[in-house]
Amino acid sequence: MVELTPEHTQLKLFSLNSNHEMAEKIARTVGVPLGKLSSRQFSDGEIQINIEESVRGYDIYIIQSTSYPVNNHLMELLIMVDACNRASAHSVNVVMPYFGYARQDRIARSREPLTAKLVANMLVKAGVDRVITLDLHAVQVQGFFDIPVDNLFTVPLFAEHYCNKGLSGENVVVVSPKNSGVKRARSLAEYLNAPIAIIDYPEDDVERNSGYIIGDVQGKKAILIDDILSTGKTFSEAARLVEADGATEIYAVASHGLFTEGAAERLNQVPIKEILVTDSVATKNPKPEKIHYITASELIGEALIRIHERRPVSPLFQFKQK
Numbered sequence: 001m002v003e004l005t006p007e008h009t010q011l012k013l014f015s016l017n018s019n020h021e022m023a024e025k026i027a028r029t030v031g032v033p034l035g036k037l038s039s040r041q042f043s044d045g046e047i048q049i050n051i052e053e054s055v056r057g058y059d060i061y062i063i064q065s066t067s068y069p070v071n072n073h074l075m076e077l078l079i080m081v082d083a084c085n086r087a088s089a090h091s092v093n094v095v096m097p098y099f100g101y102a103r104q105d106r107i108a109r110s111r112e113p114l115t116a117k118l119v120a121n122m123l124v125k126a127g128v129d130r131v132i133t134l135d136l137h138a139v140q141v142q143g144f145f146d147i148p149v150d151n152l153f154t155v156p157l158f159a160e161h162y163c164n165k166g167l168s169g170e171n172v173v174v175v176s177p178k179n180s181g182v183k184r185a186r187s188l189a190e191y192l193n194a195p196i197a198i199i200d201y202p203e204d205d206v207e208r209n210s211g212y213i214i215g216d217v218q219g220k221k222a223i224l225i226d227d228i229l230s231t232g233k234t235f236s237e238a239a240r241l242v243e244a245d246g247a248t249e250i251y252a253v254a255s256h257g258l259f260t261e262g263a264a265e266r267l268n269q270v271p272i273k274e275i276l277v278t279d280s281v282a283t284k285n286p287k288p289e290k291i292h293y294i295t296a297s298e299l300i301g302e303a304l305i306r307i308h309e310r311r312p313v314s315p316l317f318q319f320k321q322k
Contacts, residue, residue, distance in 0.1 A: 010090070011308055012055060016064040016080060018073045019282040022097060022297055023063040029301025039076060047072070049079050056088040061132075061304060066100030066119075067258065067281040074100065074119065078126045085127040093130040093307075094123065095300060097280035098256045102137040103228070105144075120144035132303060134280050134296055135227055135255035150313055152303055154255040154278055155184065157294055159191035161276060162223065167251070168192040173220040175199065175213075177238035185225050188253075197222075199238050211241050218246035229254035229277060232263035232288075239270040249273050257293075259285045 014035045015023030027034050036052040062084070064077045077094065084092045104115035116138075123131065124146055131149045136142065142149040162168065172194040176185035179200050189196045197215025222242045224235055235252045242250055250272050257277030264286040267275060275288050278296040299316060306313050 010058050011061065012053075012058045013061050013063065014051070014080065016062065016073070016076050018065040018067055018076075019063070019097065019280070021282060022065075022279050022295070025279075025295055025297030026063060026095070026301045026304070029298050030304055037080075039080075041072075047076050047079055049076070049083050051080075051083055051087060054087070055084055057090050059091045059093065059308060060084045060089045061093045061095050061308075063095045063097075065096060065098035065281055067098050067256075068260075068283065070100040074122075078122060081123070081126040081128055091129040092127055093132065094128050095132045095304065097134045097278075097296065097300065099133045099136055099141070102141050105138045105141050116141050117144040130307070132300065132307065134278070134300065137227055150303060150307065152296075152299055152313075153187075153317055154296060154299075155187045155191065156316075156318060157278065157296060157299065158188060158225070158253050158276065161294055162188075162192060162251075167221060167223065168194060170194065171220055172223060173197050173215065173217050173247075174223050174225060175215075175217065175238065175242060177224050177226055177234045181226055184227065188223070188225055192223075194223075197242075199241055211237060213241055213245050217242045220247055221249040222247040222251070224250065224252040224272075225254070226252075227255045228258060229256065229275070230258045230260050230263065232259075232266040235272065235275075236266050236270045239272050243271055252276070256280050257283070257287075257291070259283050259287055261285060264288045 012035045013027050013032050014037055038050045041047055062080055066074045081092050101115045101119045134152050135154045136151050142151055174185045174189040174194050175197045176182050177199050179198055185196045197213055197217055199211050199213055201211045224238050239250050251274050252272050253276040255278055258281055267288040274292050275290050276292050279293050303313050303316055
């Protein structure tokens, strides 16, 4: 637990319904109990929130991932923000470990919406003063906001985990399972002093059935890395490819484990030794047999304290090997 300095104690944390367990961990890190509120849905789906303690003059931090059911959690968040502003909070800050709709960050085809920008506009219009999030799908989403956005990185957490397991050096290769994730793979590889490989697909291969590996995985322990694990298809296909190319062991890591329907069954059928994710998303769906969680609550909690005390967040962006 990190203690707040006396001049910066006007802070309150509130948890909405998406991930209460992680919110409790963040609260323990900050050393501030979660505030009291009630949130319920009427029979027609409308959400009603009642804050059961004063927030007047406080800096409020609302913890809410916009994961499944995405729209319910997003609407609940917007209503809570409005309630805090109408109750004269000094500032309203959103702690969003998983930012839903972030994958819709560009117009890839004619007449598509830019939904990540729409969500950013909704949060700003509702009265949010700052957003703290974890490993955005695309860092340019920060630019969609007209308020400060602190995007924390999970790769240092993963690097610490793998270094502790002895997975580093030339006998390891970090694999990006799609060419858009090269930067993330390179970041982890630099921490592990390991080479990288990339899985690419022909432009017309929409179903991703004919991928090929750029780089050498023969005789190495392969770590597949992505930001979001949803259906499990990307990791499953990547695992088959690196196994066929001679990888001796296969690991997979993702920042956000959504595990949509069928993902666990799909991942159980491929030779992945460990699937590592953070606790940014709480889901009731079945999990793969080889799942391993690490918490990002201490990272978020320390970032929250630094922001509240007006100290730099940048020291949290690096992993210093012991």
